[in-house]
Amino acid sequence: MECRTCCEALTAFLDGELSGLERRAVEEHLAACSACQENCESLRYSEHLVGAALDEMLAPPSWGRIVPRLEPRPSWLDLRRLFGWAWQPVFLTVVVLAVLLVPGFLENGGGVEDAELEMMLSQYVRERDEMENLHYGIINTEPVGWVYYNPYADHSSSERRNPYSGE
Amino acid sequence: MLLPVLILHFLAVLPGEGQRDWDEVRRIAESQHEIVMLLIQNEKFEEVLGETEKIFSMNFPVEYQGLLVEGAEEISDALIHNKQHLLAQKVLDQCLEAVTDADLQSRVCKIKAYLFKKMGDDEEAVNFFRKAIDLEKKSGQP
Numbered sequence: 001m002e003c004r005t006c007c008e009a010l011t012a013f014l015d016g017e018l019s020g021l022e023r024r025a026v027e028e029h030l031a032a033c034s035a036c037q038e039n040c041e042s043l044r045y046s047e048h049l050v051g052a053a054l055d056e057m058l059a060p061p062s063w064g065r066i067v068p069r070l071e072p073r074p075s076w077l078d079l080r081r082l083f084g085w086a087w088q089p090v091f092l093t094v095v096v097l098a099v100l101l102v103p104g105f106l107e108n109g110g111g112v113e114d115a116e117l118e119m120m121l122s123q124y125v126r127e128r129d130e131m132e133n134l135h136y137g138i139i140n141t142e143p144v145g146w147v148y149y150n151p152y153a154d155h156s157s158s159e160r161r162n163p164y165s166g167e
Numbered sequence: 168m169l170l171p172v173l174i175l176h177f178l179a180v181l182p183g184e185g186q187r188d189w190d191e192v193r194r195i196a197e198s199q200h201e202i203v204m205l206l207i208q209n210e211k212f213e214e215v216l217g218e219t220e221k222i223f224s225m226n227f228p229v230e231y232q233g234l235l236v237e238g239a240e241e242i243s244d245a246l247i248h249n250k251q252h253l254l255a256q257k258v259l260d261q262c263l264e265a266v267t268d269a270d271l272q273s274r275v276c277k278i279k280a281y282l283f284k285k286m287g288d289d290e291e292a293v294n295f296f297r298k299a300i301d302l303e304k305k306s307g308q309p
Contacts, residue, residue: 114293121280121296128281148204148245151237152197 001029006036010043189228196222200238207245212254215246219258223265232266236274243278252286269306273299 006029012018013026030037199222206214219242227235239262246255256279263275276299283292 117293117297117300120300121284121292124277124296125281125284128278148241149237150197150200150204151234151241152193152200154193154197 001025003029003033003036006030006033007039010036010040014040014044014047189231192225192227193231193234196225196227196234196238200241203242204245207242207249207251210249212246212249212251215242215254216257216261219261223261227265229268232268232271235262235265236271238262239275240278243282247282247285252282256282269302273302273306276302 006026009018009022009026013023018026030040199218203215203218203222206212206218219239222238223235239259242258243255246252246258259275259279259282263272263279266272266275276295280292280294280296280299283289283295
């Protein structure tokens with residue numbers, strides 16, 4: 001038997017799949033050829049490693065670590081994988097909420113600044129203070145007395161007569 | 168038998184009935200306003216809120232609610248003049264509940280802001296002034 005023929009038959013030989021005649025031929029060649037014997041040992045060791053790894057893989061903890069790595073992670077854009085048949089209503093809901101909520105945030109962000117607001121308030125206070133002084137007629141820090149306006153009175157009555165007109 | 172009743176009912180709902188009702192409401196509010204101002208003038212402040220509530224609970228039509236704000240402004244000015252700032256705030260709160268127009272509510276909020284400023288509460292003053300600006304925007308006024 002040639003080395004090439006022996007190497008090709010090594011896997012079957014280790015698996016016990018050769019006929020009696022073929023197995024004896026491989027054994028005779030291995031006994032005489034150190035290179036092929038070394039190949040056979042190497043192959044046998046590899047099979048041993050694979051067998052040991054399989055045993056460990058069958059254990060539940062290992063399997064639990066491996067399975068997630070085998071399955072592809074769903075992409076955030078892959079809505080069908082995330083939500084299944086419900087991906088369309090979910091997508092539409094997200095779009096509608098975005099349309100309704102984003103303008104609200106933008107509007108709040110574009111409101112009157114605090115500094116501008118305080119300036120407007122200060123101006124309003126000044127104007128009202130001036131109105132108050134006119135209303136209550138303060139002379140020499142003493143209030144002259146105060147008159148008030150009744151908004152509910154009927155101001156549509158006929159013109160008042162001027163007592164000084166001489167008519 | 169039915170005909171006179173129908174005629175009377177028809178006469179009762181003739182145009183002008185609403186105006187007559189409003190005149191009555193206005194006259195009552197006018198009298199109440201005088202009562203409130205006299206109470207303030209005589210420093211009977213504990214009776215003011217009870218009398219002002221009578222004005223603000225009269226359910227003014229929307230087109231006349233501006234008078235409520237003017238009245239509240241007069242009363243609060245008089246109370247401020249008498250150093251009754253807290254009482255003035257309560258009167259303005261009564262007015263705020265009585266008016267439904269955003270522009271009018273904005274005016275009341277501005278007066279409240281002015282009051283808080285006078286009371287030294289700058290934070291509340293800014294809050295109410297901001298609320299007034301927001302109400303102005305809502306009503307479409309500049």
